[in-house]
Amino acid sequence: MKIEGKDYKTIWFENDCVKIIDQTKLPHKFIIKDLKTVKDAINSIKLMEVRGAPLIGATAAYGIVLAILESNDQTFLKKSAEGLINSRPTAINLKWAIDRMMKKLSGINSDKILEIALSEAKKICEEDINFCKNIGLHGLKIIEEIYNKKKKPVNILTHCNAGWLATINWGTATSPIYHAHKKGIPIHVWVDETRPRNQGANLTSYELNEEEIKNTIIADNTGGILMNRGEVDMCIVGTDRTLANGDVCNKVGTYLKALAAKDNNIPFYVALPSSTIDWETKSSKDIPIEKRNSDELSKIEGLDENGNIIKVQIYPKKSKSVNLAFDITPAKYVTKLITEKGICEASENGLKKLFK
Ligand code: MRU
Numbered sequence: 001m002k003i004e005g006k007d008y009k010t011i012w013f014e015n016d017c018v019k020i021i022d023q024t025k026l027p028h029k030f031i032i033k034d035l036k037t038v039k040d041a042i043n044s045i046k047l048m049e050v051r052g053a054p055l056i057g058a059t060a061a062y063g064i065v066l067a068i069l070e071s072n073d074q075t076f077l078k079k080s081a082e083g084l085i086n087s088r089p090t091a092i093n094l095k096w097a098i099d100r101m102m103k104k105l106s107g108i109n110s111d112k113i114l115e116i117a118l119s120e121a122k123k124i125c126e127e128d129i130n131f132c133k134n135i136g137l138h139g140l141k142i143i144e145e146i147y148n149k150k151k152k153p154v155n156i157l158t159h160c161n162a163g164w165l166a167t168i169n170w171g172t173a174t175s176p177i178y179h180a181h182k183k184g185i186p187i188h189v190w191v192d193e194t195r196p197r198n199q200g201a202n203l204t205s206y207e208l209n210e211e212e213i214k215n216t217i218i219a220d221n222t223g224g225i226l227m228n229r230g231e232v233d234m235c236i237v238g239t240d241r242t243l244a245n246g247d248v249c250n251k252v253g254t255y256l257k258a259l260a261a262k263d264n265n266i267p268f269y270v271a272l273p274s275s276t277i278d279w280e281t282k283s284s285k286d287i288p289i290e291k292r293n294s295d296e297l298s299k300i301e302g303l304d305e306n307g308n309i310i311k312v313q314i315y316p317k318k319s320k321s322v323n324l325a326f327d328i329t330p331a332k333y334v335t336k337l338i339t340e341k342g343i344c345e346a347s348e349n350g351l352k353k354l355f356k
Contacts, residue, residue, distance in 0.1 A: 052166020057093030139176025160251035162238025246331030246346030
């Protein structure tokens with residue numbers, strides 16, 4: 001997708017380096033950063049320079065490539081894989097990507113190991129692009145249907161950033177929006193600010209602006225009144241991990257939007273590639289929910305009048321705060337899942353029909 005009219009992907013490999021867009025600096029500064037070691041990849045995931053379930057999976061895959069470039073020692077490779085998996089606990093794509101890489105590399109000690117790892121990491125990225133594109137084509141039908149009935153701009157509410165910046169290209173929740181826009185369907189997106197890291201305001205709004213899609217940032221608590229007033233036609237969000245039973249783990253605040261949508265009879269869709277399905281965990285209670293540093297709540301970042309990015313304290317220094325990064329939306333509140341293979345019920349039956 002585009003930034004200042006130029007096409008970008010979120011991650012690529014060049015001159016023995018992994019190139020990423022440092023998302024902690026967006027929307028104020030566009031900086032491409034080099035990751036040269038597996039430690040760089042781990043830190044980049046931890047610090048959220050890269051974030052979003054599919055993108056952290058891809059970064060972890062390239063992290064394995066960097067580990068091989070650093071050393072041909074198998075113990076180092078295993079330790080690197082563990083470090084990458086543990087860098088963020090909730091998004092299942094991380095484990096999915098590492099398991100896939102390690103399976104591909106198991107038993108290979110030859111000089112070919114680097115070539116095989118690099119080719120697999122690239123394949124993971126290419127696959128994600130195709131998955132996201134197909135999510136868009138399936139989701140487009142839903143938007144088209146609403147537009148054909150309404151004949152007015154379709155108002156879509158989204159939470160967090162499940163855009164192309166969270167994937168390799170297209171995004172999950174945004175892919176149907178981009179496809180609808182390309183088809184000439186008028187769209188307006190309500191962008192949840194998404195405290196505390198403000199992925200909606202800083203990233204979703206930014207990428208929609210760059211693609212010239214109308215959008216309005218709202219405080220996280222505004223969705224309810226907008227739904228109540230008939231100003232939302234549908235909600236689409238992404239997910240960090242969806243269980244086989246259809247329960248959806250996503251950025252904290254998703255659950256409250258789903259409840260409001262249910263109460264107002266507004267369809268609530270979750271867009272995801274199959275790499276985000278956790279087929280093993282049986283109960284959402286067993287999903288590890290990331291608890292991040294309280295500083296993310298008590299300090300806020302922005303531009304000062306000289307154009308420098310600064311952080312300021314916004315709470316009483318003595319106050320305690322807790323920063324859970326994700327929540328669970330039970331399957332019963334999810335209208336449908338939009339996957340690369342089609343649209344299905346948020347249930348084991350629904351998912352198994354698509355993914356045999
Ligand atoms: O903490 P983040 O920014 O990594 O959280 C991202 C989300 O919650 C996204 O909605 C999710 O990963 C879906 S990405 C296509």
